[in-house]
Amino acid sequence: xxxxxxxxxxxxxxxxxxxxxxxxxxxxxxxxxxxxxxxxxxxxxxxxxxxxxxxxxxxxxxxxxxxxxxxxxxxxxxxxxxxxxxxxxxxxxxxxxxxxxxxxxxxxxxxxxxxxxxxxxxxxxxxxxxxxxxxxxxxxxxxxxxxxxxxxxxxxxxxxxxxxxxxxxxxxxxxxxxxxxxxxxxxxxxxxxxxxxxxxxxxxxxxxxxxxxxxxxxxxxxxxxxxxxxxxxxxxxxxxxxxxxxxxxxxxxxxxxxxxxxxxxxxxxxxxxxxxxxxxxxxxxxxxxxxxxxxxxxxxxxxxxxxxxxxxxxxxxxxxxxxxxxxxxxxxxxxxxxxxxxxxxxxxxxxxxxxxxxxxxxxxxxxxxxxxxxxxxxxxxxxxxxxxxxxxxxxxxxxx
Ligand code: NDP
Numbered sequence: 120x121x122x123x124x125x126x127x128x129x130x131x132x133x134x135x136x137x138x139x140x141x142x143x144x145x146x147x148x149x150x151x152x153x154x155x156x157x158x159x160x161x162x163x164x165x166x167x168x169x170x171x172x173x174x175x176x177x178x179x180x181x182x183x184x185x186x187x188x189x190x191x192x193x194x195x196x197x198x199x200x201x202x203x204x205x206x207x208x209x210x211x212x213x214x215x216x217x218x219x220x221x222x223x224x225x226x227x228x229x230x231x232x233x234x235x236x237x238x239x240x241x242x243x244x245x246x247x248x249x250x251x252x253x254x255x256x257x258x259x260x261x262x263x264x265x266x267x268x269x270x271x272x273x274x275x276x277x278x279x280x281x282x283x284x285x286x287x288x289x290x291x292x293x294x295x296x297x298x299x300x301x302x303x304x305x306x307x308x309x310x311x312x313x314x315x316x317x318x319x320x321x322x323x324x325x326x327x328x329x330x331x332x333x334x335x336x337x338x339x340x341x342x343x344x345x346x347x348x349x350x351x352x353x354x355x356x357x358x359x360x361x362x363x364x365x366x367x368x369x370x371x372x373x374x375x376x377x378x379x380x381x382x383x384x385x386x387x388x389x390x391x392x393x394x395x396x397x398x399x400x401x402x403x404x405x406x407x408x409x410x411x412x413x414x415x416x417x418x419x420x421x422x423x424x425x426x427x428x429x430x431x432x433x434x435x436x437x438x439x440x441x442x443x444x445x446x447x448x449x450x451x452x453x454x455x456x457x458x459x460x461x462x463x464x465x466x467x468x469x470x471x472x473x474x475x476x477x478x479x480x481x482x483x484x485x486x487x488x489x490x491x492x493x494x495x496x497x498x499x500x501x502x503x504x505x506x507x508x509x510x511x512x513x514x515x516x517x518x519x
Contacts, residue, residue, distance in 0.1 A: 120146075122148040122197055123200055124196035124220075126211060128202075129415065134453075134467025138471035139474070146471075146475075148173040152177040152178070152179040163175070181207040184210050191215070198220065199220055202224075212241065212255060216251055221254045221477045222256070223256045224257060225469075237351075244487050245486050250485075254485055257488065259473025260470060263352035264469040269429045273442055277442050281363060282363060283365050283433070285366075285368075285369065286350065288345075289340055289345065290462060291343060294420045304414070313328060314327060316349040318354075318357045333369060336516055338445065353367075359489060388406075418458055418459050425448045429443070429445070430442070432517070446465070446502070446508065472498055476501075
Protein backbone atom coordinates (compact mmCIF):
# COMPACT_ATOMS: atom_id res chain seq x y z
CA UNK A 120 0.00 0.00 0.00
CA UNK A 121 2.69 2.55 0.85
CA UNK A 122 5.97 3.77 2.30
CA UNK A 123 6.81 4.93 5.81
CA UNK A 124 9.96 6.69 7.00
CA UNK A 125 10.68 5.92 10.66
CA UNK A 126 13.00 8.34 12.45
CA UNK A 127 14.79 7.01 15.55
CA UNK A 128 15.79 3.44 16.31
CA UNK A 129 15.44 3.17 20.09
CA UNK A 130 13.12 1.14 22.31
CA UNK A 131 9.80 2.39 20.94
CA UNK A 132 10.94 2.49 17.30
CA UNK A 133 12.16 -1.10 17.46
CA UNK A 134 8.66 -2.32 18.40
CA UNK A 135 6.95 -0.10 15.81
CA UNK A 136 9.34 -1.40 13.12
CA UNK A 137 8.65 -5.06 14.07
CA UNK A 138 4.93 -4.29 13.79
CA UNK A 139 5.24 -2.48 10.42
CA UNK A 140 7.08 -5.52 9.05
CA UNK A 141 4.35 -7.85 10.42
CA UNK A 142 1.80 -5.57 8.70
CA UNK A 143 3.32 -5.85 5.23
CA UNK A 144 -0.08 -5.46 3.54
CA UNK A 145 0.04 -1.78 4.50
CA UNK A 146 3.78 -1.20 4.89
CA UNK A 147 5.25 -2.16 1.48
CA UNK A 148 8.43 -0.30 2.20
CA UNK A 149 9.97 1.25 5.29
CA UNK A 150 13.13 3.24 5.83
CA UNK A 151 14.72 3.32 9.30
CA UNK A 152 16.76 6.50 9.76
CA UNK A 153 18.50 7.50 12.96
CA UNK A 154 21.58 9.13 14.47
CA UNK A 155 23.36 5.80 14.99
CA UNK A 156 22.99 3.95 11.69
CA UNK A 157 24.44 0.68 13.05
CA UNK A 158 21.29 0.21 15.19
CA UNK A 159 19.11 0.60 12.06
CA UNK A 160 21.27 -1.87 10.14
CA UNK A 161 21.15 -4.44 12.95
CA UNK A 162 17.34 -4.29 13.01
CA UNK A 163 17.15 -4.53 9.21
CA UNK A 164 19.36 -7.61 9.30
CA UNK A 165 17.14 -9.24 11.91
CA UNK A 166 13.85 -8.50 10.11
CA UNK A 167 14.78 -8.70 6.42
CA UNK A 168 12.93 -11.51 4.71
CA UNK A 169 10.49 -12.15 7.59
CA UNK A 170 7.74 -10.57 5.46
CA UNK A 171 7.42 -8.84 2.09
CA UNK A 172 8.14 -5.38 3.59
CA UNK A 173 11.23 -3.90 1.96
CA UNK A 174 13.57 -2.29 4.52
CA UNK A 175 16.27 0.30 3.93
CA UNK A 176 18.32 2.33 6.42
CA UNK A 177 19.96 5.74 6.59
CA UNK A 178 21.87 7.99 8.94
CA UNK A 179 20.18 11.28 9.80
CA UNK A 180 20.60 14.08 12.28
CA UNK A 181 16.98 14.97 12.95
CA UNK A 182 17.97 18.33 14.43
CA UNK A 183 18.97 19.36 10.90
CA UNK A 184 16.01 20.32 8.68
CA UNK A 185 18.00 20.30 5.41
CA UNK A 186 19.28 16.78 6.06
CA UNK A 187 15.74 15.64 6.78
CA UNK A 188 14.38 17.27 3.61
CA UNK A 189 17.02 15.53 1.51
CA UNK A 190 16.20 12.19 3.11
CA UNK A 191 12.44 12.61 2.60
CA UNK A 192 12.87 13.77 -1.01
CA UNK A 193 15.03 10.74 -1.72
CA UNK A 194 12.67 8.15 -0.20
CA UNK A 195 9.29 9.87 -0.85
CA UNK A 196 7.35 8.30 2.03
CA UNK A 197 3.59 8.63 2.47
CA UNK A 198 4.16 9.35 6.15
CA UNK A 199 7.04 10.17 8.49
CA UNK A 200 6.79 8.39 11.86
CA UNK A 201 8.82 10.38 14.37
CA UNK A 202 10.14 8.06 17.10
CA UNK A 203 13.22 10.09 18.00
CA UNK A 204 12.99 12.37 21.05
CA UNK A 205 10.51 15.20 21.70
CA UNK A 206 13.29 17.74 20.99
CA UNK A 207 13.17 16.79 17.30
CA UNK A 208 9.41 17.27 16.76
CA UNK A 209 9.60 20.75 15.23
CA UNK A 210 12.52 20.13 12.87
CA UNK A 211 10.79 17.01 11.58
CA UNK A 212 7.50 18.89 11.16
CA UNK A 213 9.37 21.62 9.25
CA UNK A 214 10.83 19.01 6.90
CA UNK A 215 7.39 17.43 6.42
CA UNK A 216 5.96 20.82 5.53
CA UNK A 217 8.73 21.53 3.03
CA UNK A 218 8.18 18.17 1.32
CA UNK A 219 4.36 17.98 1.79
CA UNK A 220 4.54 14.72 3.75
CA UNK A 221 2.21 13.49 6.50
CA UNK A 222 3.59 13.38 10.06
CA UNK A 223 2.97 11.18 13.15
CA UNK A 224 4.64 11.30 16.59
CA UNK A 225 4.16 9.95 20.13
CA UNK A 226 5.25 12.82 22.37
CA UNK A 227 4.84 16.58 22.23
CA UNK A 228 7.64 19.02 21.62
CA UNK A 229 9.73 19.97 24.60
CA UNK A 230 12.58 22.48 24.42
CA UNK A 231 15.80 20.83 25.62
CA UNK A 232 16.57 23.56 28.17
CA UNK A 233 13.15 23.80 29.89
CA UNK A 234 11.37 20.65 31.07
CA UNK A 235 7.93 21.91 30.11
CA UNK A 236 5.86 20.04 27.64
CA UNK A 237 2.91 21.77 26.00
CA UNK A 238 1.21 21.55 22.61
CA UNK A 239 1.45 25.25 21.79
CA UNK A 240 4.55 24.90 19.60
CA UNK A 241 3.05 22.13 17.48
CA UNK A 242 -0.46 23.61 17.38
CA UNK A 243 1.12 26.72 15.87
CA UNK A 244 1.59 24.61 12.67
CA UNK A 245 -2.16 24.06 12.16
CA UNK A 246 -2.72 26.53 9.34
CA UNK A 247 0.52 25.67 7.57
CA UNK A 248 -0.31 21.94 7.51
CA UNK A 249 -3.85 22.66 6.37
CA UNK A 250 -2.63 24.88 3.52
CA UNK A 251 -0.07 22.25 2.49
CA UNK A 252 -2.84 19.60 2.42
CA UNK A 253 -1.03 17.27 4.83
CA UNK A 254 -1.99 15.68 8.15
CA UNK A 255 -0.04 15.78 11.40
CA UNK A 256 -1.24 13.25 13.97
CA UNK A 257 0.11 14.16 17.40
CA UNK A 258 0.62 11.71 20.25
CA UNK A 259 0.07 8.23 18.79
CA UNK A 260 1.63 6.19 21.62
CA UNK A 261 -0.26 4.78 24.60
CA UNK A 262 -0.39 7.82 26.85
CA UNK A 263 -0.79 10.08 24.98
CA UNK A 264 -2.32 7.98 22.26
CA UNK A 265 -4.57 5.10 23.18
CA UNK A 266 -5.86 7.13 26.17
CA UNK A 267 -7.18 9.73 23.68
CA UNK A 268 -8.67 7.02 21.44
CA UNK A 269 -10.35 5.45 24.52
CA UNK A 270 -11.79 8.88 25.40
CA UNK A 271 -13.14 9.44 21.88
CA UNK A 272 -14.61 5.92 21.86
CA UNK A 273 -16.29 6.38 25.26
CA UNK A 274 -17.78 9.68 24.11
CA UNK A 275 -19.00 8.19 20.82
CA UNK A 276 -20.51 4.96 22.14
CA UNK A 277 -21.05 5.10 25.90
CA UNK A 278 -21.88 8.65 27.03
CA UNK A 279 -23.88 11.73 26.12
CA UNK A 280 -21.43 13.74 28.19
CA UNK A 281 -18.17 12.85 29.96
CA UNK A 282 -17.48 14.94 33.06
CA UNK A 283 -14.54 13.16 34.72
CA UNK A 284 -11.58 11.23 33.32
CA UNK A 285 -8.91 9.52 35.42
CA UNK A 286 -6.05 8.10 33.36
CA UNK A 287 -4.29 5.29 35.24
CA UNK A 288 -0.87 4.07 34.12
CA UNK A 289 0.32 1.04 36.06
CA UNK A 290 3.58 -0.73 35.36
CA UNK A 291 3.87 -3.67 37.71
CA UNK A 292 6.94 -5.02 35.90
CA UNK A 293 10.00 -6.04 37.90
CA UNK A 294 13.40 -5.82 36.14
CA UNK A 295 15.45 -6.78 39.18
CA UNK A 296 17.63 -3.62 39.17
CA UNK A 297 17.49 -1.31 42.21
CA UNK A 298 16.84 1.62 39.82
CA UNK A 299 16.23 1.85 36.08
CA UNK A 300 13.72 3.63 33.86
CA UNK A 301 11.53 1.82 31.36
CA UNK A 302 11.99 4.29 28.55
CA UNK A 303 14.51 7.02 27.76
CA UNK A 304 15.81 7.93 31.29
CA UNK A 305 16.26 11.60 30.48
CA UNK A 306 12.68 12.05 29.23
CA UNK A 307 11.29 9.81 32.00
CA UNK A 308 13.03 11.60 34.88
CA UNK A 309 12.17 15.04 33.50
CA UNK A 310 8.53 13.94 33.50
CA UNK A 311 8.35 12.49 37.01
CA UNK A 312 10.44 15.13 38.80
CA UNK A 313 8.31 18.00 37.46
CA UNK A 314 5.39 19.51 39.40
CA UNK A 315 2.12 17.61 39.00
CA UNK A 316 -1.05 19.21 37.68
CA UNK A 317 -4.60 18.36 36.74
CA UNK A 318 -7.44 20.11 34.95
CA UNK A 319 -10.47 21.17 36.96
CA UNK A 320 -13.35 23.53 36.15
CA UNK A 321 -11.57 25.17 33.24
CA UNK A 322 -8.12 25.67 34.73
CA UNK A 323 -4.93 23.90 35.80
CA UNK A 324 -4.40 23.00 39.46
CA UNK A 325 -0.70 22.59 40.21
CA UNK A 326 0.71 20.16 42.80
CA UNK A 327 4.18 19.44 44.15
CA UNK A 328 5.92 16.42 42.55
CA UNK A 329 4.33 13.22 43.95
CA UNK A 330 2.13 15.22 46.34
CA UNK A 331 -1.10 13.32 45.60
CA UNK A 332 -1.03 9.59 46.22
CA UNK A 333 -3.79 7.00 45.84
CA UNK A 334 -3.90 3.20 46.06
CA UNK A 335 -5.75 1.38 43.28
CA UNK A 336 -6.62 -2.28 42.82
CA UNK A 337 -5.74 -2.82 39.12
CA UNK A 338 -7.44 -5.69 37.24
CA UNK A 339 -4.96 -8.59 36.71
CA UNK A 340 -2.25 -6.72 38.66
CA UNK A 341 -3.53 -5.98 42.17
CA UNK A 342 -3.09 -3.07 44.55
CA UNK A 343 -0.46 -0.47 43.70
CA UNK A 344 0.52 3.00 44.92
CA UNK A 345 -0.01 5.64 42.25
CA UNK A 346 0.83 9.34 42.12
CA UNK A 347 -0.69 12.27 40.28
CA UNK A 348 1.52 13.63 37.48
CA UNK A 349 1.11 16.27 34.82
CA UNK A 350 0.66 14.52 31.49
CA UNK A 351 0.43 15.99 28.04
CA UNK A 352 -2.88 14.49 26.88
CA UNK A 353 -4.72 16.37 29.65
CA UNK A 354 -4.14 19.58 27.69
CA UNK A 355 -5.76 18.37 24.46
CA UNK A 356 -8.53 16.31 26.09
CA UNK A 357 -9.58 19.39 28.10
CA UNK A 358 -10.29 21.10 24.76
CA UNK A 359 -11.68 18.15 22.82
CA UNK A 360 -14.07 16.51 25.33
CA UNK A 361 -17.10 18.79 25.67
CA UNK A 362 -18.56 19.07 29.18
CA UNK A 363 -15.38 17.89 30.90
CA UNK A 364 -15.00 19.03 34.51
CA UNK A 365 -11.85 17.27 35.66
CA UNK A 366 -9.01 15.20 34.12
CA UNK A 367 -6.28 13.62 36.24
CA UNK A 368 -3.36 11.35 35.40
CA UNK A 369 -1.87 8.82 37.84
CA UNK A 370 1.21 6.63 37.44
CA UNK A 371 2.34 3.82 39.73
CA UNK A 372 5.76 3.93 41.37
CA UNK A 373 7.30 1.52 43.88
CA UNK A 374 8.90 2.69 47.11
CA UNK A 375 12.41 1.76 45.94
CA UNK A 376 12.10 3.80 42.70
CA UNK A 377 10.94 6.85 44.64
CA UNK A 378 13.67 6.56 47.29
CA UNK A 379 16.36 6.38 44.60
CA UNK A 380 14.82 9.26 42.67
CA UNK A 381 14.65 11.44 45.80
CA UNK A 382 18.29 10.73 46.55
CA UNK A 383 19.37 11.50 42.96
CA UNK A 384 17.39 14.76 43.09
CA UNK A 385 18.85 15.70 46.46
CA UNK A 386 22.41 15.38 45.17
CA UNK A 387 21.63 17.30 41.97
CA UNK A 388 21.87 14.40 39.51
CA UNK A 389 18.49 15.06 37.88
CA UNK A 390 19.26 18.70 37.06
CA UNK A 391 19.14 19.84 33.42
CA UNK A 392 21.34 22.88 34.16
CA UNK A 393 24.81 22.35 32.60
CA UNK A 394 27.73 22.23 35.06
CA UNK A 395 31.48 22.50 34.55
CA UNK A 396 33.30 19.15 34.91
CA UNK A 397 37.01 18.70 34.15
CA UNK A 398 36.99 21.64 31.77
CA UNK A 399 33.85 20.48 29.98
CA UNK A 400 30.16 21.43 30.28
CA UNK A 401 27.97 18.45 31.15
CA UNK A 402 24.27 18.15 31.98
CA UNK A 403 23.89 16.04 35.16
CA UNK A 404 20.73 14.30 33.91
CA UNK A 405 22.46 13.35 30.64
CA UNK A 406 25.39 11.94 32.61
CA UNK A 407 22.95 9.98 34.79
CA UNK A 408 21.39 8.55 31.60
CA UNK A 409 24.83 7.30 30.56
CA UNK A 410 25.33 5.32 33.80
CA UNK A 411 21.80 3.87 34.10
CA UNK A 412 20.82 0.59 32.41
CA UNK A 413 19.75 1.06 28.78
CA UNK A 414 15.94 0.61 28.74
CA UNK A 415 16.40 -1.69 25.74
CA UNK A 416 18.37 -4.10 27.99
CA UNK A 417 15.46 -4.51 30.42
CA UNK A 418 13.41 -6.70 28.07
CA UNK A 419 14.78 -10.12 28.95
CA UNK A 420 14.75 -9.41 32.71
CA UNK A 421 11.34 -7.79 33.18
CA UNK A 422 8.46 -9.91 34.47
CA UNK A 423 4.91 -8.86 35.33
CA UNK A 424 2.23 -6.83 33.62
CA UNK A 425 1.20 -3.30 32.73
CA UNK A 426 -2.35 -2.02 32.99
CA UNK A 427 -3.08 1.34 31.38
CA UNK A 428 -6.52 2.82 30.87
CA UNK A 429 -9.12 5.49 31.55
CA UNK A 430 -12.01 5.64 34.01
CA UNK A 431 -14.85 7.81 32.78
CA UNK A 432 -17.75 9.30 34.70
CA UNK A 433 -20.57 11.18 33.02
CA UNK A 434 -24.14 10.97 31.84
CA UNK A 435 -26.05 8.67 29.50
CA UNK A 436 -29.80 9.16 28.88
CA UNK A 437 -29.97 11.52 31.86
CA UNK A 438 -28.42 8.99 34.27
CA UNK A 439 -25.00 8.95 35.96
CA UNK A 440 -22.66 6.38 34.44
CA UNK A 441 -19.11 5.08 35.05
CA UNK A 442 -17.01 3.15 32.53
CA UNK A 443 -13.43 1.85 32.51
CA UNK A 444 -11.44 0.97 29.37
CA UNK A 445 -8.00 -0.57 29.80
CA UNK A 446 -5.34 -2.80 28.32
CA UNK A 447 -3.26 -5.37 30.18
CA UNK A 448 0.09 -6.25 28.65
CA UNK A 449 2.57 -8.91 29.83
CA UNK A 450 6.27 -7.97 29.72
CA UNK A 451 7.49 -11.50 28.93
CA UNK A 452 4.90 -12.05 26.18
CA UNK A 453 6.08 -8.83 24.52
CA UNK A 454 9.67 -9.94 24.83
CA UNK A 455 8.90 -13.28 23.22
CA UNK A 456 7.23 -11.56 20.27
CA UNK A 457 9.46 -8.55 19.53
CA UNK A 458 12.42 -8.68 21.99
CA UNK A 459 11.14 -5.65 23.99
CA UNK A 460 9.43 -5.09 27.32
CA UNK A 461 5.83 -3.89 27.59
CA UNK A 462 6.50 -0.16 28.00
CA UNK A 463 8.11 0.04 24.56
CA UNK A 464 5.49 -2.39 23.21
CA UNK A 465 2.49 -0.39 24.43
CA UNK A 466 3.94 2.71 22.72
CA UNK A 467 5.33 1.12 19.54
CA UNK A 468 2.13 -0.72 18.55
CA UNK A 469 -0.08 2.44 18.57
CA UNK A 470 2.67 4.32 16.71
CA UNK A 471 2.48 1.75 13.89
CA UNK A 472 -1.34 1.92 13.98
CA UNK A 473 -1.29 5.75 13.76
CA UNK A 474 0.91 5.59 10.66
CA UNK A 475 -1.40 2.89 9.24
CA UNK A 476 -4.50 5.07 9.81
CA UNK A 477 -2.92 7.79 7.67
CA UNK A 478 -1.51 5.45 5.01
CA UNK A 479 -4.83 3.67 4.51
CA UNK A 480 -6.65 7.02 4.30
CA UNK A 481 -8.92 6.07 7.24
CA UNK A 482 -7.66 9.17 9.03
CA UNK A 483 -7.00 11.95 6.63
CA UNK A 484 -7.72 15.60 7.34
CA UNK A 485 -5.21 18.29 6.50
CA UNK A 486 -4.02 20.17 9.58
CA UNK A 487 -2.51 19.32 12.97
CA UNK A 488 -4.68 17.11 15.17
CA UNK A 489 -4.56 15.25 18.45
CA UNK A 490 -5.58 11.65 18.30
CA UNK A 491 -9.02 12.04 19.95
CA UNK A 492 -10.08 14.30 17.07
CA UNK A 493 -10.31 11.31 14.71
CA UNK A 494 -12.90 8.49 14.51
CA UNK A 495 -11.76 6.02 17.22
CA UNK A 496 -13.42 2.91 15.75
CA UNK A 497 -10.81 1.77 13.20
CA UNK A 498 -8.03 2.38 15.74
CA UNK A 499 -9.89 0.39 18.44
CA UNK A 500 -10.26 -2.53 15.98
CA UNK A 501 -6.57 -2.32 15.11
CA UNK A 502 -5.57 -2.44 18.80
CA UNK A 503 -7.34 -5.79 19.13
CA UNK A 504 -5.73 -7.08 15.96
CA UNK A 505 -2.15 -5.88 16.55
CA UNK A 506 -1.46 -6.97 20.12
CA UNK A 507 -3.11 -4.53 22.53
CA UNK A 508 -6.63 -5.89 23.10
CA UNK A 509 -8.76 -3.70 25.32
CA UNK A 510 -11.16 -4.63 28.08
CA UNK A 511 -14.05 -2.76 29.64
CA UNK A 512 -15.77 -2.57 32.99
CA UNK A 513 -19.11 -0.92 33.70
CA UNK A 514 -18.73 -0.94 37.48
CA UNK A 515 -15.10 0.04 38.09
CA UNK A 516 -13.58 0.96 41.43
CA UNK A 517 -13.41 4.77 41.34
CA UNK A 518 -10.46 6.93 42.44
CA UNK A 519 -11.44 9.42 45.18
P1 NDP B 1 15.23 6.00 22.93
O1 NDP B 1 16.19 6.91 23.62
O2 NDP B 1 15.31 4.53 23.18
O3 NDP B 1 15.31 6.21 21.35
C1 NDP B 1 15.41 7.46 20.76
C2 NDP B 1 15.97 7.27 19.38
O4 NDP B 1 16.03 8.55 18.73
C3 NDP B 1 17.40 6.72 19.38
O5 NDP B 1 17.50 5.77 18.35
C4 NDP B 1 18.24 7.95 19.10
O6 NDP B 1 19.45 7.70 18.45
C5 NDP B 1 17.34 8.72 18.17
N1 NDP B 1 17.69 10.13 18.15
C6 NDP B 1 17.85 10.98 19.19
N2 NDP B 1 18.22 12.18 18.75
C7 NDP B 1 18.31 12.10 17.40
C8 NDP B 1 18.64 13.00 16.38
N3 NDP B 1 18.99 14.27 16.65
N4 NDP B 1 18.63 12.57 15.10
C9 NDP B 1 18.28 11.30 14.80
N5 NDP B 1 17.94 10.39 15.73
C10 NDP B 1 17.96 10.79 17.02
O7 NDP B 1 13.78 6.54 23.29
P2 NDP B 1 12.40 5.71 23.33
O8 NDP B 1 12.35 4.80 22.18
O9 NDP B 1 12.21 5.19 24.70
O10 NDP B 1 11.35 6.89 23.12
C11 NDP B 1 11.08 7.40 21.81
C12 NDP B 1 9.95 8.43 21.90
O11 NDP B 1 8.77 7.84 22.39
C13 NDP B 1 10.25 9.62 22.83
O12 NDP B 1 9.82 10.79 22.20
C14 NDP B 1 9.39 9.34 24.03
O13 NDP B 1 9.02 10.52 24.70
C15 NDP B 1 8.19 8.68 23.38
N6 NDP B 1 7.38 7.86 24.28
C16 NDP B 1 6.02 8.00 24.22
C17 NDP B 1 5.19 7.25 25.04
C18 NDP B 1 3.71 7.34 24.89
O14 NDP B 1 3.00 6.47 25.43
N7 NDP B 1 3.16 8.28 24.14
C19 NDP B 1 5.74 6.31 26.04
C20 NDP B 1 7.18 6.16 25.96
C21 NDP B 1 7.95 6.94 25.13
P3 NDP B 1 20.73 7.04 19.19
O15 NDP B 1 20.50 5.59 19.02
O16 NDP B 1 21.90 7.56 18.46
O17 NDP B 1 20.67 7.51 20.64
